Amino acid sequence: LDGPVHLAVDLGASSGRVIAGGLRDGKIHLTEIWRFENQPVRMQQDLLWNHLGLWQNITHGLRLAADRIANIPGANIESVGVDTWGVDFGLLDDRNQLVGPVRCYRDPRNQGQLQAALKKVSREEIFAETGLQFMEINTLYQLLAAAQAGDVGYRNATSLVMMADLFHWMLSGERTIEATNASTSQLLSPVNGTWSTKLLDAFNLPAAWFPPPTPAGTKIGVVQKSVAEVTGLHDVPVVVPATHDTASAVLSVPASEFAPARPDWCYISSGTWSLMGVELPEPKITPLCAELNFTNEGGVHGSTRLLKNIGGLWVFQQIRAALQRRGTAPSWAEMVEQAALAPAFSLLVNPDDGALLAPTDMIDEIGALAERTGQPVPTDNGVLFRAALEGLALRYRHTLGSLERLTESSISTIHIVGGGSLNELLCQMTADACNRTVVAGPVEATAIGNVVMQMIGTGHLHLIEEARELIRKSFPTKTYTPQNTHVWDEPAARFATL
Ligand code: LFR
Numbered sequence: 480l481d482g483p484v485h486l487a488v489d490l491g492a493s494s495g496r497v498i499a500g501g502l503r504d505g506k507i508h509l510t511e512i513w514r515f516e517n518q519p520v521r522m523q524q525d526l527l528w529n530h531l532g533l534w535q536n537i538t539h540g541l542r543l544a545a546d547r548i549a550n551i552p553g554a555n556i557e558s559v560g561v562d563t564w565g566v567d568f569g570l571l572d573d574r575n576q577l578v579g580p581v582r583c584y585r586d587p588r589n590q591g592q593l594q595a596a597l598k599k600v601s602r603e604e605i606f607a608e609t610g611l612q613f614m615e616i617n618t619l620y621q622l623l624a625a626a627q628a629g630d631v632g633y634r635n636a637t638s639l640v641m642m643a644d645l646f647h648w649m650l651s652g653e654r655t656i657e658a659t660n661a662s663t664s665q666l667l668s669p670v671n672g673t674w675s676t677k678l679l680d681a682f683n684l685p686a687a688w689f690p691p692p693t694p695a696g697t698k699i700g701v702v703q704k705s706v707a708e709v710t711g712l713h714d715v716p717v718v719v720p721a722t723h724d725t726a727s728a729v730l731s732v733p734a735s736e737f738a739p740a741r742p743d744w745c746y747i748s749s750g751t752w753s754l755m756g757v758e759l760p761e762p763k764i765t766p767l768c769a770e771l772n773f774t775n776e777g778g779v780h781g782s783t784r785l786l787k788n789i790g791g792l793w794v795f796q797q798i799r800a801a802l803q804r805r806g807t808a809p810s811w812a813e814m815v816e817q818a819a820l821a822p823a824f825s826l827l828v829n830p831d832d833g834a835l836l837a838p839t840d841m842i843d844e845i846g847a848l849a850e851r852t853g854q855p856v857p858t859d860n861g862v863l864f865r866a867a868l869e870g871l872a873l874r875y876r877h878t879l880g881s882l883e884r885l886t887e888s889s890i891s892t893i894h895i896v897g898g899g900s901l902n903e904l905l906c907q908m909t910a911d912a913c914n915r916t917v918v919a920g921p922v923e924a925t926a927i928g929n930v931v932m933q934m935i936g937t938g939h940l941h942l943i944e945e946a947r948e949l950i951r952k953s954f955p956t957k958t959y960t961p962q963n964t965h966v967w968d969e970p971a972a973r974f975a976t977l
Contacts, residue, residue, distance in 0.1 A: 480508055481553040483939060486544050486712075487929035488537050488646065490563040491724060492751045493517055493796065495533060497540025498923075499548065500930030502939075506953040507930065509923055512547065513540030519583035526586040526837070528567065528642075530577075534649055537561075538709050545711035558718040558933045559702065561646040562925060564751075565663030565723045565776075566618050569645040570636035570688075571654060579632025581645065584616035585837040588628065592620035600681045603769070608675040610764040610775030611665040614788060618664035622684060639688040643722030651700035651717040658692035659726035662777030667692065669762040669775040669783060695721040695779050696936035720932035721779050725754045725786075727928030730779050730943065731921055732758070732894045733951040737943045738782040744892040745882055747909070748924065749899025751793050753830075753871060755878045756786025757886055771881045779932065780943055785885065789874045790830030792899055795867040797841035802860070804840070814864045815904050821861030824970040826854050828870040829977050852977050868905050872912035873974045876967065879913050893917045896924035900957075910959040912967045921954035 484501040497513040515536040519526045541559065548554045564584075572578045593615045596605070602613065611617065618641075625633040640648055641660040648654055661667050666689070668675050674689045693699060697719055702712040721727045728748040736742075738760045748754040762775035762783045776784040795814070802808060809817070828835075828845060838844035845863060849856045857863050875893070883890055893915050895906055900919040910917040921927055927950060934940040940949070 480510065480548070480551060482555070483557040483937070484548050484554050485557055485718075485930045485933040485937070486541060486559040487720070487926045487933070488540070488559070488561040489724070489926045489929055490517065490533060490561065490642070490646075491925070492564050495536060496926065497537065497544055498926045498930070499544050500926065501554070507927060507949055508953075509926060509930065512544045515540075519585060524587065525580070526583040527580045528583050530569070530581040530645065534646065537646060538706065541710040541712055549711070556712060556715050557937050558698070558716045559650065559712060560718050560720040560722075560929055560933050561643045561650070562720050562722045562724045562727045562929045563642040563646070563660070565641070565660055565725065566616050566621070567642045568618055568621070568639050569642070570632040571638050571640060571648070572635045573637045577645070578635045579630055581642070582621065584621065586621070586624075587837065588624050589615045589620050592623045592627075596620060596623055596682070600678065605665065605678065606769045607764060608668060608678055609665045610669040610762045610768070611663075612772045612774035612788065619666055619678070619682065623682060626683070636688060638690070641722065643719075647699060647717055647719060650702055650706055652703045653700040653717070654690070655693040655699050655719065656690060657719045657722040658694050659721040659723040659777045659779070661692040663723055667777070669764070669777060672777065693719060695719060695726070695932050698936060716937070718933045718936035720929040720936075723776070724925045726776070726778055726784060727926075727932065728754075728896050728924040729758055729784055730928035730931060730946065731924035731950055732896055733918070733921070733947060733954070733956060734894065735944075735947065737947065738778070741888040742886060743888060743890055744894060745879065745890050746894045746896060747875065747899070749895050749897045749905075750791060751796065752791035753789040753875070753899065754786050755789055755875060755882070756784055757882060757890075759783045759785050759886070763885060768885055771885060773881070773885060787878050787881070789871065789878060790835060791871070792867075794828065794830050794835055794841060794845075794870065795864065797838070798845070798863050798867060801840050801842040809860070815902060817861035818864035818868055819904050821859065821865040823865070823966070824869060826857050826862055826866040827852075827873070827970060827974050827977060828866040829974065830867070830870045830874060868902070868908055869970070871905065872908035873967070873971055875909050876912040876971055877975070879915070891915060895919045896921060898922060906957070906959045907962075910961045911963050912971070914961045914964040916961070917959040918956050919959065920956035921950065923954075927954070
C-alpha cells in the first residue's frame with residue numbers, strides 16, 4: 480500500500496478483523512492486520528457480547544496497523560470505520576458511560592416479545608411504519624425485553640447506539656446512529672429515514688434516545704486523545720461506513736448497475752446468516768412483501784436492500800462446535816469433503832427452523848428435528864454436514880421465487896459474496912437448486928464495502944457505480960453454471976412440507 484490508507488474494523492458474529500485498505504496500481508488492495516475470535520458469552524440465563532474483549536482486540540489491531548503503515552513511505556492513514564452485524568445495541572447514560580451489558584440477539588429472553596408487541600400494535604401497522612421483516616432478534620423486541628426485565632441500563636439510558644456506533648463512540652467520543660444499521664431496528668421508517676414516532680410512543684421508548692440517523696460516509700470526528708495514545712492514530716478521522724455488515728457487503732456486489740428498478744440479479748451475503756435479496760431504488764412496502772416476510776433495510780445512498788434473512792452457515796458452524804465439544808474438530812475443508820461424499824437429500828433441515836436459532840447442542844437439536852419431521856436421525860457426520868448445505872440451497876430456491884414475485888422481474892444471476900462464496904460445494908448446489916448462474920466473490924465483501932465507503936467519505940471516490948467498477952477490477956469472481964437442476968425438484972417439494 481502507498482498513498483491514502485483506510486482502516487476497516489469488520490466485526491462478525493464469529494470473528495473480527497482489522498483490515499487496511501487502499502489503492503495499489505489502480506486496484507483496491509486489502510491487508511488483514513489482525514484477526515480475532517468473537518463469540519457470545521453465556522452468563523447465567525443471559526447471552527451477552529464480550530464488548531470489552533472486542534474493544535481490546537480492535538485497539539490492538541489498530542496499533543499494529545499504525546505501526547506497520549508508519550514504516551511504509553508515502554502511506555498515510557486517512558480514516559477508520561467500523562461495521563458490525565445489525566440489531567444489537569448499547570445504552571449510554573447522562574455521564575457518558577455505557578450502562579449494562581451488551582446483549583446478543585440470540586439471548587433467549589427475547590422469546591415471546593414479538594407476540595407481546597403485536598398485542599399492542601398490529602403486525603400491519605408495524606410493517607407499514609418500518610417495512611421490516613418480523614424477527615424476534617430485532618432491536619424493538621430486545622428493548623421490550625429490557626423494559627420488562629427492568630434492566631438498569633434501560634432505566635438509566637439517555638441514548639441508544641447500535642453495535643458499530645458503540646465502537647465509534649469508544650473511538651471518537653461521538654454518539655451517532657448510522658443509518659443502515661438503524662434500519663435493522665424495526666423502529667425506523669424506510670421511506671423518509673426518520674424514527675417512527677408512532678412506534679416510539681406506542682412502546683414507550685424515549686425519542687431522545689434516537690437522534691436523526693447519520694448517513695454512511697460521514698466523518699463524525701477524530702480518534703479521541705486517550706485512544707490515539709494507545710493506538711497511535713493521532714487526529715485520524717472516524718468516517719462511518721455502511722455500518723451494517725450486510726449493507727457493506729451489498730455495496731461490494733460486483734454488479735454494473737446500482738439499485739435498478741427491475742433487477743435481473745440478486746445477491747446472497749453468505750456468512751453466519753445468508754441475506755438474500757435485491758437492491759432497489761425505493762422500499763417496497765406492500766401486502767405481498769409483508770406476507771412473504773421480506774425486509775426493506777437501508778442501503779447506501781438512499782437505496783433499499785429488499786432481502787430475507789436465511790439461517791446461513793450458522794447450522795454448519797454449530798455442528799462443528801458440537802463436534803468440538805465431543806472431542807473431534809474437522810476442518811471446514813474436511814466438512815465440505817465429507818458433505819460432498821454423503822448421499823444427497825437423505826435428511827432435509829430447514830435452517831430457519833426456530834429450534835436451530837440458539838440450541839445448546841446443534842447435533843442433538845438436528846436429531847430432535849429429524850424425529851419431529853419423520854426423518855431418520857443421522858448417525859453419520861457427512862449426512863449432517865450435507866444437510867446443513869442442502870437446506871440452505873433449498874431455502875435459496877424458495878426465496879428466489881419469492882423475490883421474483885415481489886419485484887416482478889426475472890433474475891438471471893445470483894451473486895454470492897462473503898465467506899460462503901468460498902464454499903464451492905454450496906455455490907454449485909445454489910446454482911443447481913435455483914437453476915441460475917452463480918457468480919461467487921468477492922469473499923471480503925464486507926471489509927471492501929467498509930473501505931470503499933470510507934473512500935467516498937474522504938472524497939477519493941464519488942459514485943457507487945465508480946466504487947463497483949473498481950471492485951470488479953480488483954477482485955476475481957468464479958462462475959458456476961447450473962447442472963442437474965431437476966434432481967432438486969422432489970426434495971424441494973418435500974422441504975416445503977417440513
Ligand atoms: C449479518 C447480520 C444480518 C442481521 C443479523 C443480526 O451478519 O447483520 O444482516 O439480520 O446479522 O444482526
